Structures are given as C-alpha cells and as structure tokens.
Amino acid sequence: MATKDFNTADSATAIQTIDRVVDVIAATAPEIRAGLPGRRIKAEETNPSGETQMAADVFADDLLCKRLGGLDGVGEYASEERPEAIDVGTGDLSVAVDPLDGSSNLKPNNTVGTIFAVYDAPLPARGTDLVAAGYVLYGPIMTMIVARGGTVSEYVITDESNYELVRDDITLPDEGTVYGFGGRVPDWTDDFTQFARDVEKDPSRKLRYGGSMIGDVNQILTYGGIFSYPALESAPEGKLRVQFETYPIGYILETAGGSSSNGEKSLLAVAKDDLHARSPLHIGNSDLVAELEAALA
Known part of the structure; x- marks a missing residue:
C-alpha cells in the first residue's frame, strides 16, 4: 500500500503530530487498563449506534478525548461513543477512536482493545485520508500495533511513560493458518x-x-x-x-x-x-x- 502524501503543506509538522498521538495512546493505555475494574457495568446511556455503553467505554472515551484533544496539530476528535466529531483545536489532522473495542468482553474478562485512526482531513473522512492507524491490545501483555510511514510496528507498553519496540516492519506470514x-x-x-x-x-x-x-x-x-x-x-x-x-x-x-x-x-x-x-x-x-x-x- 502506498503511503499517502499529506494534504497539509508542512508534512514534518504532521509527522510530529502523529508521533505525539502515538505517545498519548501509549501513555493513556495503562490508565485505561487500570480503570477497568469496577467499570464492568452498564452505563445509563447508549452510543450513537444504539448499543448500551459500559461504564468503561465512557471512562476511556473521556480520557482519550481530553489527552488527544489537547495536542497541537489535532483539529478534530471523534469516537464511537459520541454522536458527532468535536472541534478540539486548529490543527489539520483528525483523530477517530474506538475507545474500548470489545467492551462486552469485560464481564467474562476476555480481550479488549483501543483502536485509533489519524486522518489528514475533516471527519467523516475517507480511508484514503488515513496517515496512521493502530490499536492497543489489553491482553496478558499490553501491546500496541502502529501503522505509519508505510510500515507496521509492535510495541510492548510497560508503564505510563515507556513503550518498547519489539517487532518492526511486520508483514503477514505467507501461509495463513x-x-x-x-x-x-x-x-x-x-x-x-x-x-x-x-x-x-x-x-x-x-x-x-x-x-x-x-x-x-x-x-x-x-x-x-x-x-x-x-x-x-x-x-x-x-x-x-x-x-x-x-x-x-x-x-x-x-x-x-x-x-x-x-x-x-x-x-x-x-x-x-x-x-x-x-x-x-x-x-x-x-x-x-x-x-x-x-x-x-
């Protein structure tokens, strides 16, 4: 897949913003995970798709909105839990997240994750506007997959300030099993x-x-x-x-x-x-x- 050219005139600034988005996701993930106990209950609201929200959905969304929305270079934030994208700044990039994918798995204590996408366009955007995407997997080990600059990398998130590269330039195995x-x-x-x-x-x-x-x-x-x-x-x-x-x-x-x-x-x-x-x-x-x-x- 070809790497998209940035719409913004300052591609270096856009790349720096993407790096900061990844940093914030990695720094917030341990706090989201630590906040899951006690939030395995239904919230009083439904999301825009008509699904009953878990308290953990709302908690993760609020954290990510505050942290990502405060970044220079990010102009819009949207999530599955909000009816509309919200203006958070004057930047050219937009961030869309699924704050807690698989939150129905909280009750039986199965795998959940956080998905994020960075678009070089206002929301709703097109897939061709993507300039980075990734997810955090809250498994036995907390890992983060990031696709940017034409490569996919995997990191282990160790705590609120550290994440370590463990696999770079990931490609699918030739024989799927x-x-x-x-x-x-x-x-x-x-x-x-x-x-x-x-x-x-x-x-x-x-x-x-x-x-x-x-x-x-x-x-x-x-x-x-x-x-x-x-x-x-x-x-x-x-x-x-x-x-x-x-x-x-x-x-x-x-x-x-x-x-x-x-x-x-x-x-x-x-x-x-x-x-x-x-x-x-x-x-x-x-x-x-x-x-x-x-x-x-």
Whole structure:
C-alpha cells in the first residue's frame, strides 16, 4: 500500500503530530487498563449506534478525548461513543477512536482493545485520508500495533511513560493458518456460508474467534489467515463502523502486506458520508481475501 502524501503543506509538522498521538495512546493505555475494574457495568446511556455503553467505554472515551484533544496539530476528535466529531483545536489532522473495542468482553474478562485512526482531513473522512492507524491490545501483555510511514510496528507498553519496540516492519506470514468469522451463523448469507465451510475444510487452518475484533485481528497479523465480520441477512452493512474500525484495520493489514475488503473492494476504497456508517469487513492474506471476493461475486 502506498503511503499517502499529506494534504497539509508542512508534512514534518504532521509527522510530529502523529508521533505525539502515538505517545498519548501509549501513555493513556495503562490508565485505561487500570480503570477497568469496577467499570464492568452498564452505563445509563447508549452510543450513537444504539448499543448500551459500559461504564468503561465512557471512562476511556473521556480520557482519550481530553489527552488527544489537547495536542497541537489535532483539529478534530471523534469516537464511537459520541454522536458527532468535536472541534478540539486548529490543527489539520483528525483523530477517530474506538475507545474500548470489545467492551462486552469485560464481564467474562476476555480481550479488549483501543483502536485509533489519524486522518489528514475533516471527519467523516475517507480511508484514503488515513496517515496512521493502530490499536492497543489489553491482553496478558499490553501491546500496541502502529501503522505509519508505510510500515507496521509492535510495541510492548510497560508503564505510563515507556513503550518498547519489539517487532518492526511486520508483514503477514505467507501461509495463513487461522480463521475467524463473526455474526450469527444462521444470519450469514448463503454465499458467505459456503465460503466459510470451504475454509473450515482445510486441515491446516485453525479456528480462532474470541468476540473482540481487535483480538481476532491480532491473531491474523500474527499467524496469517482470514477474519471476517460479514454482511448479514438482518444487517447488509454488517456491524463494524467505518471511521473507527474498518478503515484503520484495513489500513494496518494492507500496510502489513495483506488485503482488506468489504466483499467487493478494498475497505480503504469504501465511501461513506455518515460518521457512524458501517461496512462488512474481511481482512487477511491476499489469496484468501481474493477467494472471498470471488465467492461473494
């Protein structure tokens, strides 16, 4: 995937802003994680997508809005938990976040994460406006994946002021070995059901699905394979939000040498005008994503 040229005249300043965004995400993640106990309860509100918020969703969003919104160079902040993007400064870059992806996993104490995307355009933006994206995985080890400057890197976050590079220039393994498919099986379309059954027949592949999109994506980035949250009979646009999930995840996977698709074309080529618009998502090794697109054609 080609690195996008910055719209702003001062690309050096934009790069510095991206670096500061990554620093803030890394510094805030330990505080988010430390604040999860006691917030595994439902909040009184729903988010703009109609989902019941967890107290942890609101907590993480408030922290990130305050920290990211205070950065020079960031002009807008948006999250899954807010109905609209908010003006936070006069900068050229916009930051969109899913503050706590998979928050329904808090009750059984399964994997959750934070997704962030940096756009060189006002929100809602296009996938082609992305200049950086990444996520934090609150697993047994707290790690952060960052795609910027044409490469994907992995860091271990040790505390509020330190994160250490552990893998650089990450690319998907040539032979993908895992798969995971979201959504209720009876709600899958017939074409997708047939594709999933064909994937399952390959004895070299293992099912890995945990119900937290970030955890499932990290499996693909580590082992290769395919992950899908497809169009459903009851939800033709799927479940995942374009600005906060499908664009940044597509950007990361394509930067790592894989492919992304909404079932027809790259996720980065999907055009949506609503801040909370949704899209099916398919990411992984290019050969498997091509097979998926052929199956759905």
